[in-house]
Amino acid sequence: MDTEEATTAAKTPPAADGSRWFYGCSIAVVALFALFALAAHAVTEFEKSLDGDGQMEQPGRSGSAYEPLGPGATARYEDGLRVTVSVPEAHDDGTYSLTVTYENGTDEELALDGDPYSTPLAVRAGEAHDEYATGYTVRQLDGDEAAAALAPPLGEDDERTVPLRLKPSRKGIPVTVEVTPPDTGYRETAHFQLTLG
Structure with missing residues (x-):
């Protein structure tokens, strides 16, 4: 092995390149999911600010005059x-x-x-x-x-x-x-x- 090959091998060990790539991708995926979660929360809060806190939110019937709630609801x-x-x-x-x-x-x-x-x-x-x-x-x-x-x-x-x-x-x-x-x-x-x- 000549000096040039030894220098190249020392600079880029094969195992180190693979694990750096894996860790880098893992961090990017986690950061991407965190950004999606923050964006979803921001959209939900923005939607609430548009219609106000006085809106009803429940599954099923809305509680309006045309979809009244029943007894016990x-x-x-x-x-x-x-x-x-x-x-x-x-x-x-x-x-x-x-x-x-x-x-x-x-x-x-x-x-x-x-x-x-x-x-x-x-x-x-x-x-x-x-x-x-x-x-x-x-x-x-x-x-x-x-x-x-x-x-x-x-x-x-x-x-x-x-x-x-x-x-x-x-x-x-x-x-x-x-x-x-x-x-x-x-x-x-x-x-x-x-x-x-």
């Missing part, structure tokens, strides 16, 4: 707020009771009682998409108690249950519970459709 808002309407419970006097539970998973205190221009919790006769039901009615018997339960602010990571007592004009009517938790910007109304009887 939960409306999930992008900012972490959860609202659940229980299954109605019948009583011997012809009334029904149910609850609306708020779970504050946001990073701030929430005022649930709204403002003079919006109703944070409303109950009406009829299907969710039909605001003008005829032939039957429903009365909320404990409006003052429900308003009192909504009055105090709901702290971060706290939960509050608001009881409702309803008296339908007849058994078996559809009733819609509309929940519009107040927000400084915008928050979608969650529609829950129930049957009393």
Whole structure:
């Protein structure tokens, strides 16, 4: 082996070239996956910023007037707020009771009682998409108690249950519970459709 071959062999050992190439490719692949993950997270956050934290996001029915949630279902808002309407419970006097539970998973205190221009919790006769039901009615018997339960602010990571007592004009009517938790910007109304009887 002459001097020139020895110098070339010393500069580029065959095993070192293969392992450098392997490690270099491995680092590049890991960096590429990290970039894809960061890009996906950025796109998700950008999408949320476009439609706001007041949008509902849940599998299945949307909670809109045309796809109302059922009894026992939960409306999930992008900012972490959860609202659940229980299954109605019948009583011997012809009334029904149910609850609306708020779970504050946001990073701030929430005022649930709204403002003079919006109703944070409303109950009406009829299907969710039909605001003008005829032939039957429903009365909320404990409006003052429900308003009192909504009055105090709901702290971060706290939960509050608001009881409702309803008296339908007849058994078996559809009733819609509309929940519009107040927000400084915008928050979608969650529609829950129930049957009393």
